Amino acid sequence: MKRAFLLAVVFAACSPVDDGQPPPVGTSGTTCTGDLECGEGRHCAAGLCAIDCTSSKDCTFLEPDPKATPTLACSACGRCLPKGLRDDGCLAPGDRPCSVEADCASLGAKWACSASNTCAPRCTATSGCGELGRGFSCGDAGVCERRCTRDAECWFHGFKWSCALPAGVDGEANARSATPIVGTCKAGSLSYPVVTKTDPLAARLAGVWGMMLSAAVKTNDIPVLTSVDTVSVSHLLVRVDRDGEGVRMAVKLCTAKLTNFELDDTEKIQLFKVALPDRNLDAIDPMRMLVAKVDAAGFTTAPFVDLRGATLADPANDPLPTYKDLGKQRDQDHDGFPGLTSNVSGVLTGNLYQAQRLKGTISFSVVADDHLQGPLDCVQDQAVLGATNPQLVNDSYSVTHAQKDRTYVRMVRLRTEATCTEVMRLGEQETGWLVHVPHYDPGKKP
Amino acid sequence: MANPLSTFGWDADSAAVAGSNLAVGRSPGVVHANPALLDEIPSTFTFGLVSYTPRLDIQLMKRPAGADVPLSIYGSSLGSQSVQDRALPTAELPHRRADTHVTNGDSRLVLGLVTSPYKAVKVGVLLTLPMSGGDAANVATRYDDERQGTFDNKLGFTRFGGWNRIAGVAFGASFAPWDWLSIGIGAQLSAQAQAKLQVYVPDAAVQDYAQSNLETNVGTTWRSVLGVRMRPKKWLSVGLVFRGESYFRIDAVSEVVLWNYHAADPDRTVPKRTQQSFPVVTEYQPQELGLGVAGLFDKVTVQASATLQRWSRYLDHHAQAPEDAALVAGRNIDTSAYQFHDIVSFAGAITLRPVAALSTTLGAAFLPSPVPAQVGRTTYVDSNLFAFTFGQRADIVVSSRKVWLSLALQLWQMQQRTTYKDPSQMVDEMPDDLRTLRTGEKMPEARGLQTNSPGYPGFVSQGTALTTTFSIGVEL
Numbered sequence: 001m002k003r004a005f006l007l008a009v010v011f012a013a014c015s016p017v018d019d020g021q022p023p024p025v026g027t028s029g030t031t032c033t034g035d036l037e038c039g040e041g042r043h044c045a046a047g048l049c050a051i052d053c054t055s056s057k058d059c060t061f062l063e064p065d066p067k068a069t070p071t072l073a074c075s076a077c078g079r080c081l082p083k084g085l086r087d088d089g090c091l092a093p094g095d096r097p098c099s100v101e102a103d104c105a106s107l108g109a110k111w112a113c114s115a116s117n118t119c120a121p122r123c124t125a126t127s128g129c130g131e132l133g134r135g136f137s138c139g140d141a142g143v144c145e146r147r148c149t150r151d152a153e154c155w156f157h158g159f160k161w162s163c164a165l166p167a168g169v170d171g172e173a174n175a176r177s178a179t180p181i182v183g184t185c186k187a188g189s190l191s192y193p194v195v196t197k198t199d200p201l202a203a204r205l206a207g208v209w210g211m212m213l214s215a216a217v218k219t220n221d222i223p224v225l226t227s228v229d230t231v232s233v234s235h236l237l238v239r240v241d242r243d244g245e246g247v248r249m250a251v252k253l254c255t256a257k258l259t260n261f262e263l264d265d266t267e268k269i270q271l272f273k274v275a276l277p278d279r280n281l282d283a284i285d286p287m288r289m290l291v292a293k294v295d296a297a298g299f300t301t302a303p304f305v306d307l308r309g310a311t312l313a314d315p316a317n318d319p320l321p322t323y324k325d326l327g328k329q330r331d332q333d334h335d336g337f338p339g340l341t342s343n344v345s346g347v348l349t350g351n352l353y354q355a356q357r358l359k360g361t362i363s364f365s366v367v368a369d370d371h372l373q374g375p376l377d378c379v380q381d382q383a384v385l386g387a388t389n390p391q392l393v394n395d396s397y398s399v400t401h402a403q404k405d406r407t408y409v410r411m412v413r414l415r416t417e418a419t420c421t422e423v424m425r426l427g428e429q430e431t432g433w434l435v436h437v438p439h440y441d442p443g444k445k446p
Numbered sequence: 447m448a449n450p451l452s453t454f455g456w457d458a459d460s461a462a463v464a465g466s467n468l469a470v471g472r473s474p475g476v477v478h479a480n481p482a483l484l485d486e487i488p489s490t491f492t493f494g495l496v497s498y499t500p501r502l503d504i505q506l507m508k509r510p511a512g513a514d515v516p517l518s519i520y521g522s523s524l525g526s527q528s529v530q531d532r533a534l535p536t537a538e539l540p541h542r543r544a545d546t547h548v549t550n551g552d553s554r555l556v557l558g559l560v561t562s563p564y565k566a567v568k569v570g571v572l573l574t575l576p577m578s579g580g581d582a583a584n585v586a587t588r589y590d591d592e593r594q595g596t597f598d599n600k601l602g603f604t605r606f607g608g609w610n611r612i613a614g615v616a617f618g619a620s621f622a623p624w625d626w627l628s629i630g631i632g633a634q635l636s637a638q639a640q641a642k643l644q645v646y647v648p649d650a651a652v653q654d655y656a657q658s659n660l661e662t663n664v665g666t667t668w669r670s671v672l673g674v675r676m677r678p679k680k681w682l683s684v685g686l687v688f689r690g691e692s693y694f695r696i697d698a699v700s701e702v703v704l705w706n707y708h709a710a711d712p713d714r715t716v717p718k719r720t721q722q723s724f725p726v727v728t729e730y731q732p733q734e735l736g737l738g739v740a741g742l743f744d745k746v747t748v749q750a751s752a753t754l755q756r757w758s759r760y761l762d763h764h765a766q767a768p769e770d771a772a773l774v775a776g777r778n779i780d781t782s783a784y785q786f787h788d789i790v791s792f793a794g795a796i797t798l799r800p801v802a803a804l805s806t807t808l809g810a811a812f813l814p815s816p817v818p819a820q821v822g823r824t825t826y827v828d829s830n831l832f833a834f835t836f837g838q839r840a841d842i843v844v845s846s847r848k849v850w851l852s853l854a855l856q857l858w859q860m861q862q863r864t865t866y867k868d869p870s871q872m873v874d875e876m877p878d879d880l881r882t883l884r885t886g887e888k889m890p891e892a893r894g895l896q897t898n899s900p901g902y903p904g905f906v907s908q909g910t911a912l913t914t915t916f917s918i919g920v921e922l
Contacts, residue, residue: 015862018819028894029512046511049890061537
């Protein structure tokens with residue numbers, strides 16, 4: 001028997017190896033060197049982006065006693081950690097929460113805890129806050145802050161933010177003032193009740209959404225070019241709240257890009273290019289939309305008006321001010337020039353001061369509880385209020401483009417804490433629900 | 447795999463010669479080996495016990511980071527796609543991935559009977575019953591790919607070590623028109639069943655209540671065995687045997703009716719009934735063609751056999767051919783390399799009879815593995831098998847009846863086999879192009895291969911099995 005056993009061992013020693021390759025390493029996951037490379041909700045573990053949890057409930061798998069009171073919580077970077085531990089290395093430095101200076105110490109001596117309770121670099125001028133991106137300026141305390149004159153400016157950072165003005169300052173009046181008092185954005189809380197598929201659609205739609213709004217116009221009587229076909233692609237952050245059987249929407253403009261196009265979608269040489277500076281975008285009032293009753297088969301908003309650069313008694317119907325009559329203009333971006341300022345380049349260059357108006361309704365189709373889209377039926381007009389280049393001061397006018405399918409809206413549900421930065425990033429991807437395509441496709445699926 | 451006695455031998459004499467008894471035999475075990483040899487067996491009743499103690503292991507290699515399916519798969523666009531298979535997050539699998547250790551031995555009672563109803567005709571029957579446990583059959587099935595992660599999350603042996611506890615019956619008959627020729631036929635019981643489960647779910651939201659009826663039909667099928675034994679010389683015997691392919695097949699169908707659930711039809715109300723079919727195959731035994739030669743001398747018998755086994759037609763537990771199971775949707779993989787090989791197994795033995803009443807046998811067998819390299823999706827675990835056998839038999843007379851006592855020991859060695867998986871040939875259960883369902887963002891954790899396949903990234907299999915077989919025969 002012993003000999004047989006030895007023989008068996010000898011045979012076993014000549015063991016075959018299938019494939020002959022060592023175990024694959026690095027064939028799975030995205031490589032990283034730090035949490036920040038993996039984005040919010042994820043972290044870098046063993047050189048790969050990882051996510052251990054999406055909510056604290058997921059940490060049950062790691063609890064020593066799953067039936068006992070949970071001791072672990074899902075961190076901002078998707079780790080299950082004992083409750084109370086900080087783990088925010090995946091967040092951009094300016095998004096890391098803090099309550100004291102020491103919370104930001106890991107970022108370096110330059111960083112302090114701002115009045116908004118987020119880490120921020122020290123500064124002497126607003127130009128020093130550029131690394132935090134839009135929405136920050138140098139505050140009185142020498143720290144970059146989310147400064148504001150009204151709530152809508154803070155919404156760039158998400159709808160949980162609001163503008164804290166000095167005591168005694170009326171928010172409404174301050175928002176309309178030509179010399180508003182500056183306050184600081186403060187983070188509050190925003191949450192929506194958990195809904196199920198059996199809840200009414202109005203309840204299910206409540207939440208924070210991203211919107212892409214494509215609006216095409218033909219602008220006539222432009223010097224040199226005569227007419228230009230232009231599409232404005234805006235990305236917006238939308239808060240949807242239930243209102244009985246309907247919903248209310250607060251729509252914050254995050255960014256907008258104007259692009260000239262050819263009717264057959266071939267590439268257009270941009271001879272008349274208009275860019276909207278951040279100061280312009282940040283000053284635009286949020287749009288308010290109402291829907292009396294939502295229905296899974298589709299629903300339409302009540303007519304809404306987006307008026308910019310003017311103050312009118314009847315915003316929907318009064319004529320816009322003109323460079324010949326600036327009486328009702330509004331220096332909305334507080335730059336000392338009428339209306340809103342945009343930058344023109346191409347065959348004509350200069351700063352252009354305008355008043356603009358969009359009146360319309362959106363007929364939404366419910367693609368899924370998380371995806372909406374629909375055509376925008378609108379009338380757009382604009383008036384030149386002045387310009388640094390006299391050639392830009394003219395009687396050009398815009399009409400809604402005849403190719404109606406270029407004017408439409410798409411919305412996708414985001415997390416409650418979503419920011420304008422997130423919406424803009426979704427719009428810049430190669431594909432996605434918020435990526436602009438020239439023509440509306442009613443059959444499009446996520 | 448099938449009844450382990452097909453490998454070990456149905457009685458001590460068959461076990462002692464490592465299954466090489468195709469040309470000469472001394473016990474009712476030839477009903478399985480070559481029924482033509484019944485001609486040489488006197489009318490006999492035998493009682494036997496076969497015990498086996500395996501020590502078989504499959505050790506899994508450590509997983510590389512990023513290979514698990516993360517919890518964020520629930521928030522991915524996979525949820526909005528119409529796909530057949532959706533992986534559970536690895537953390538939510540019912541069982542953690544673990545090594546496999548087959549250590550549970552078993553014993554089987556074997557009864558044998560050979561009788562001669564007519565001159566030159568012999569009839570034999572073998573019956574085997576599992577000894578431990580009260581059930582006559584205990585059958586378990588498994589997936590041999592990433593789907594098994596949802597179940598016990600282990601690998602299992604395909605051919606040797608994956609034995610079910612099931613009763614077996616074999617019949618045989620021989621006819622010897624001349625001394626030099628015997629012809630045998632036989633059959634081994636197999637079975638097939640149909641099961642239809644009808645379910646009505648009054649409230650789809652209440653998942654612990656349903657009304658159901660079960661309808662089953664169980665039928666028998668037989669594995670045919672044909673054999674020939676020729677003895678051109680007094681000292682030379684040649685045997686040839688054919689055994690058909692067989693397996694136990696269950697065609698299960700479930701028909702589910704939900705309350706107020708209708709087909710999408712604009713003009714008519716058509717209740718929707720959902721049917722799901724899941725065929726199950728166990729106890730697979732390949733078609734076999736065996737040739738045996740024996741030299742019969744005064745005090746020595748030498749025998750050897752070679753058996754062609756057609757494993758290329760193998761069906762796994764879910765009635766899939768391995769080359770079909772290895773397919774990966776969306777990838778152009780030549781899966782012909784995953785088809786099992788036809789193999790030729792070899793066995794041989796020498797029996798010494800220093801005195802007429804005592805004989806000692808030494809034997810050996812080699813069964814190459816039919817399973818090709820499992821570097822892709824599937825993980826059928828098997829390796830080459832070596833067996834070394836020893837037997838001792840005593841023929842005595844008790845109360846003027848001839849009685850024999852026979853004991854056999856077998857040591858089986860499964861050769862160590864190491865497998866490294868090729869990620870490009872596996873199912874990526876979290877495809878790289880997935881995006882977050884709500885925001886359409888890329889998911890860095892989806893890059894590369896994520897799989898619940900317990901066999902990824904590789905494994906090592908090996909082991910031994912020791913069998914002890916004891917038989918008592920009484921000449922009738």
